[in-house]
Amino acid sequence: MGIKERKELEKSEMRGLILKTAMNLFLDKGFENITIRNIAEKIEYSPATIYLYFKNKDEILHTLRREGFEKLYEHQKTSLKLDDPLKRLHKHGEAYIQFALENPEYYDLMFMMRGPVKERQDINNCDIGLKSYELLKTNVEECMEAEVFPRANIDVVAFSLWSYVHGIASLIIRDRGYMFPLEKINYIVEEALNFMLVSNNKKKWDLNNK
Amino acid sequence: MGIKERKELEKSEMRGLILKTAMNLFLDKGFENITIRNIAEKIEYSPATIYLYFKNKDEILHTLRREGFEKLYEHQKTSLKLDDPLKRLHKHGEAYIQFALENPEYYDLMFMMRGPVKERQDINNCDIGLKSYELLKTNVEECMEAEVFPRANIDVVAFSLWSYVHGIASLIIRDRGYMFPLEKINYIVEEALNFMLVSNNKKKWDLNNK
DNA sequence: TCCCATAACTAAACACTGTTCATTTATTGA
DNA sequence: TCAATAAATGAACAGTGTTTAGTTATGGGA
Numbered sequence: 001m002g003i004k005e006r007k008e009l010e011k012s013e014m015r016g017l018i019l020k021t022a023m024n025l026f027l028d029k030g031f032e033n034i035t036i037r038n039i040a041e042k043i044e045y046s047p048a049t050i051y052l053y054f055k056n057k058d059e060i061l062h063t064l065r066r067e068g069f070e071k072l073y074e075h076q077k078t079s080l081k082l083d084d085p086l087k088r089l090h091k092h093g094e095a096y097i098q099f100a101l102e103n104p105e106y107y108d109l110m111f112m113m114r115g116p117v118k119e120r121q122d123i124n125n126c127d128i129g130l131k132s133y134e135l136l137k138t139n140v141e142e143c144m145e146a147e148v149f150p151r152a153n154i155d156v157v158a159f160s161l162w163s164y165v166h167g168i169a170s171l172i173i174r175d176r177g178y179m180f181p182l183e184k185i186n187y188i189v190e191e192a193l194n195f196m197l198v199s200n201n202k203k204k205w206d207l208n209n210k
Numbered sequence: 211m212g213i214k215e216r217k218e219l220e221k222s223e224m225r226g227l228i229l230k231t232a233m234n235l236f237l238d239k240g241f242e243n244i245t246i247r248n249i250a251e252k253i254e255y256s257p258a259t260i261y262l263y264f265k266n267k268d269e270i271l272h273t274l275r276r277e278g279f280e281k282l283y284e285h286q287k288t289s290l291k292l293d294d295p296l297k298r299l300h301k302h303g304e305a306y307i308q309f310a311l312e313n314p315e316y317y318d319l320m321f322m323m324r325g326p327v328k329e330r331q332d333i334n335n336c337d338i339g340l341k342s343y344e345l346l347k348t349n350v351e352e353c354m355e356a357e358v359f360p361r362a363n364i365d366v367v368a369f370s371l372w373s374y375v376h377g378i379a380s381l382i383i384r385d386r387g388y389m390f391p392l393e394k395i396n397y398i399v400e401e402a403l404n405f406m407l408v409s410n411n412k413k414k415w416d417l418n419n420k
Numbered sequence: 421t422c423c424c425a426t427a428a429c430t431a432a433a434c435a436c437t438g439t440t441c442a443t444t445t446a447t448t449g450a
Numbered sequence: 451t452c453a454a455t456a457a458a459t460g461a462a463c464a465g466t467g468t469t470t471a472g473t474t475a476t477g478g479g480a
Contacts, residue, residue, distance in 0.1 A: 030324070036438060046459045048440080057438065112322065114242070114384060133389070152405060155389055160378075160402040167377025168370075174324060179343070179365055192370040195362060196406075246467060256430045258469080267467065 015053050017043055019067070022060050026105045031061065031113075061109060068106035069128040075099045076132055085142040086149070090197050092139055093165045097189050100169035112170055136162060161196070168192055225263050227253055229277070232270050236315045241271065241323075271319060278316035279338040285309045286342055295352040296359070300407050302349055303375045307399050310379035322380055346372060374406055 021042045025034045036057055040047040054060050075098075079091040100107040110129075137158045143149040149157075171177055172185060180188050231252045235244045246267055250257040264270050285308075289301040310317040320339075347368045353359040359367070381387055382395060390398050 032324070035436085037436090047438085048460080049458055051439070052457070108324075111381070111384065111386060114240070114318075153401065156398060156401040157405055159381075159387065159389065159398065160374075160405045163377030163381055163402065164370075164374050165377070166381055167373030167375070170322075170380060171369075171373055171376055174321065176321060177369065179369065188366060188369065191363065191366040192373065195367055195370045245465085247465090257467085258430055259428080261468070262428075 011053070018050060018053055019060065019063060023064055023067075023105070026064075026109075031105060031109070061113075064106070065109045066128065068103070068110045069132070071103065071106065072096075072099050072110070073128060073132050073135075076135055079139075080135075085139065085146045086197060089139050089143055089161070090193055092136065093161065093193050093197070094189070096165045097169050097193075100165075101172060101185070101189075104173045107169065107173065111166060112173070133158065133162070164192075164196055221263070225273075228260060228263055229270065229273060233274055233277075233315070236274075241315060241319070271323075274316070275319045276338065278313070278320045279342070281313065281316065282306075282309050282320070283338060283342050283345075286345055289349075290345075295349070295356045296407060299349050299353055299371070300403055302346065303371065303403050303407070304399070306375045307379050307403075310375075311382060311395070314383045317379065317383065321376060322383070343368065343372070371406070374402075378402055 018039060022034065022039050025038055025042065036050055037047050039060075040050055050060075054063075076092065076095055079088055079095045082088040082091055137154055140149070140154055140158050140161065144151050144154070144157075168189060172189075177185065177188070228249060232244065232249050235248055235252065246257050246260055249270075250260055260270075264273075285305055286302065289298055289305045292298040292301055347364055350359070350364055350368050350371065354361050354364070354367075378399060382399075387395065387398070
């Protein structure tokens with residue numbers, strides 16, 4: 001049944017083409033401005049054809065969102081190399097914000113957009129999203145063990161740190177960091193991370209405090 | 211010219227009616243699901259009539275957003291009563307998150323939605339939005355003077371703290387706090403604020419650290 | 421009181437959107 | 451070559467924001 005497999009391949013290639021085209025258009029104009037007809041036009045098929053490969057527009061967004069979670073997870077793993085727990089956590093946050101700012105459309109889809117998460121727990125996305133969250137929790141735990149961090153409920157601390165980097169990323173993406181010139185954003189992010197993590201480091205704190 | 215004034219009054223009353231109706235519908239169904247026709251139907255006028263009072267749909271959102279900024283600013287001021295700078299800052303953050311969670315549609319409009327902020331600096335909103343931000347900066351400054359806080363660039367710290375509470379609020383509003391049951395949200399928010407502010411307090415830190 | 425300029429309002433249309441379905445076109449195994 | 455299956459589409463539907471030409475109501479001057 002080689003033919004059948006080839007058919008399957010072509011089918012998934014078509015899905016891939018639609019996804020790629022959609023994402024490119026999203027990157028260009030923002031996803032609220034992209035229509036099924038736009039995507040169809042770009043790949044030179046009729047709008048109806050897209051519905052042979054995706055149930056609806058939401059399924060396209062949804063699939064791209066999952067892609068985003070995979071990408072983020074891969075990106076996050078780069079922070080694991082560092083030995084010092086606090087530095088690792090710092091790098092972790094930096095990597096998160098970097099991902100968000102370099103892939104604002106993905107990030108938007110994943111954490112800022114409302115709509116396609118309807119069922120509160122989208123299990124598929126949670127699975128992979130949770131993997132990232134577990135990574136963070138492990139990191140936090142190791143910081144506590146190394147005593148560079150006050151002992152506290154790990155979930156609370158992890159959620160807090162996540163909120164922090166998400167807050168920074170999403171305010172910048174939504175252009176609410178208007179008190180800073182655009183070219184200083186990297187510096188601000190760095191300083192903000194230092195503010196959060198370094199001030200939790202007793203030695204630095206004592207130093208700062210004379 | 212009493213008539214002319216009455217006409218003006220009626221005009222602004224009509225604007226008010228449209229805004230109120232729009233906001234009620236938004237609160238009910240979320241603003242992406244509300245159409246001009248919905249609003250028109252509710253107030254029993256034709257859709258075209260709305261365009262006599264507002265340039266377009268964006269102007270309605272925009273006006274409601276400004277209302278939101280006013281509300282937030284008023285709400286924020288309640289935190290000023292406390293004498294202790296750190297407690298005041300804590301209350302400040304608490305009030306911010308409370309506003310966000312109690313007025314999610316306003317908050318969405320103000321800080322999470324994309325679209326109507328096109329011109330990067332919307333001067334009107336900035337004016338009132340900036341007032342809230344200045345309030346925060348003053349608070350931060352006073353914390354530094356009281357030495358409950360490490361000295362650092364005030365803008366960076368203010369932006370950091372804002373990011374923090376915005377991160378918490380927006381993740382909860384977008385239902386990304388799925389690791390916590392809904393009824394525990396208030397507790398989490400409280401603990402998160404403590405994590406951020408108390409761990410910046412040397413005494414508490416030393417206590418925690420034994 | 422009548423008349424008419426002005427203001428208030430609306431029906432109908434336009435150009436879009438996501439989505440569906442009957443129909444056509446292409447492909448393939450027998 | 452032919453019937454069966456798969457792939458693609460044209461045309462429509464119901465919905466959107468917005469515009470405009472046309473209707474209805476109002477108020478002041480004659």
